[in-house]
Amino acid sequence: MDQAAVSTPEGRSPKAPVLPLDRAGRESAPLSLLKTAIQRREVTVVVVTVGVVLYFAFRTGAFYSVANIIVIAQYTAPIVVIGAGEVLLLVLAEIDLSAGQTYLTAPWFAYWFWSAGIPVGIAILIALALSLLIGFVNGFFTVRLGVPSLIVTLGTLYTLFGLVLVKSNYQQVDMPGGTGTAGKIFGIGAWSTILWALLIMAIIWVLLKKTRFGVHTTAAGGNLLGAAEAGIPVGRVKIWCFMIIALVSGYAGILDAVRIGSMNPGNTGLDIVLAPIVAAVIGGTALTGGRGTVLGTVIGAFFLGVLEDGFNIIGVNAQWFYFAEGVVILVAMAINVQLSRATARMKR
DSSP: OOGGGOOOOTTOOTTSOOOOBOTTSSBOHHHHHHHHHHHOTHHHHHHHHHHHHHHHHHHOGGGGSHHHHHHHHHHHHHHHHHHHHHHHHHHTTOOOTTHHHHHHHHHHHHHHHHHTTOOHHHHHHHHHHHHHHHHHHHHHHHHTSOOOHHHHHHHHHHHHHHHHHHHHTTOOEEOSOOSHHHHIIIIISTTHHHHHHHHHHHHHHHHHHSSHHHHHHHHHHHOHHHHHHTTOOHHHHHHHHHHHHHHHHHHHHHHHHHHHOEEOTTOOHHHHHHHHHHHHHHTTOOTTSSOOOHHHHHHHHHHHHHHHHHHHHHTOOTHHHHHHHHHHHHHHHHHHHHHHHHHHHHHO
16 A cells, blocks of 8 residues: 555544555554654663663673673662662652662661671661661651652751761771671672662562552552542552662662672762662653653663773773763653654554
8 A cells, every 4th residue: 555545544633643554554564663662662772772782892802701791780780779669759750869878878777786786687677677767758758748859858868868977977887797698698699789689670560560559650640630539549659659769779778788898978879869860761761750661770770880881991081971971861851752742643
């Protein structure tokens, strides 16, 4: 069938594109692939990531060595965990800037309780419980008191950072639990942190895509008022999402502290949380809410890890990574906006 002979169906908006069909009346293969790429936001970041990997692999053979792959995996792990948790909030058009500081503070909680004579395993459980409490406080101030989550979580970040500075007396300490079989499973094993990260990512993916809670989260992010009128407890959903990201961030922090073996109180969580948000954005999660992709966030995290590691290997100044990260954010946001418009036109 000739493209010119394809008539516009009755009721279609005149601005909506008319896709050419093949002789059997189906969409042509290139346009079908294009449509899939528009609807599946992960496709774009996969293509870009593959291109970056091939570039650095071509520049130096050291890039694809086992040792370097482990370095990328260990760098990527916390970005995957925090980014996956951040997706839950971004779907709700909320954000948690304190997740990075929770990641840094949870190991300190465990250390303080261990120093007080509590067994390390119980100290870690208490630290995770306190991480949940941090998430609950963020959710309570956002939902019940109506304070924007950006302000609430920024305040929590500085509160936790100040607590660590005061309590630690600005002294670096060694993290307990980094020996034996338990230590290998929970941190010091070469692949342990990334394996835990992928497990947590999978759990959050199932939670978002395969459960009623995930349906409620997406519905509340797409239309908050409509979801509330439909009987969805949007306030409770938001609070739980704040608690989930705080819990997984704290756990990721403990895993990394065990792997590294020490903790520096001078680190700030704002730098740590920006990379997961960038990973979520370039992976296809909308900052306006209603749409999020955990898988895209994982790919975005891997892209950032490859980019920074590749810059280091080929000898590019590390400061250029932040420049590249800024450009990636702008380009990703522009692409996401255009893809959203294209998707809306196709639906019409």
